[in-house]
Amino acid sequence: MRVGMGALVSAVQRCADVHGAPLHALGTAQAPSVLAYSEASGLGRIMRAIQDSEFGKDFASSLSVVFTAHHAALLRTMALEGRGLAWLPMSLVADDLHSGALADAGKGAWRVPVEIRLYRQAASMAPVAEALRQLVSDGTLAGG
Numbered sequence: 001m002r003v004g005m006g007a008l009v010s011a012v013q014r015c016a017d018v019h020g021a022p023l024h025a026l027g028t029a030q031a032p033s034v035l036a037y038s039e040a041s042g043l044g045r046i047m048r049a050i051q052d053s054e055f056g057k058d059f060a061s062s063l064s065v066v067f068t069a070h071h072a073a074l075l076r077t078m079a080l081e082g083r084g085l086a087w088l089p090m091s092l093v094a095d096d097l098h099s100g101a102l103a104d105a106g107k108g109a110w111r112v113p114v115e116i117r118l119y120r121q122a123a124s125m126a127p128v129a130e131a132l133r134q135l136v137s138d139g140t141l142a143g144g
Contacts, residue, residue: 001118003136008043008087008112010105011079011096032105033084034063035075043072043114047087050112087112 012032037044066084069075075086076093085105096102104111120133 001137002115003118004116006114006116007090008047008114009090009093009097010085010110011076011088011093011102012085012105013079013082014100014103032064033066035078035084035086036063036065036068037072037075037087038068038070041070043087043089044068046112046114089114 037047067075067078069078072086072088072092076088076096078084079086079088080096080101087110090111093102097104118133118136125133
């Protein structure tokens, strides 16, 4: 069942100059330093599946990956420290973008839409799992 929608945004630290341009830019001659999701990460699988089709042939091979992690929170920390550009959930970085701590390196053009779904296994689940699924199904939780 669909729980909600989100987006991965190309988040990067701003330059310290008066213009506050993104420190690592997309679509330039120089490959940006990229903070990527590891092979085991679900968000990483999403990014690898769509990169060339959404951003152009050979897009993934044009990137310079400097760090990988399973978790978006760690990649966010690295981006805030100026270590590179990371595609991060908008829900995680919205405040950072609003405050100016991070910039959208693609200015909206490099966002990846993500549909958030909840799946139920066919086998019986623990009562708490069934209760959560029922709350989402009933629309009691936000996004249901």
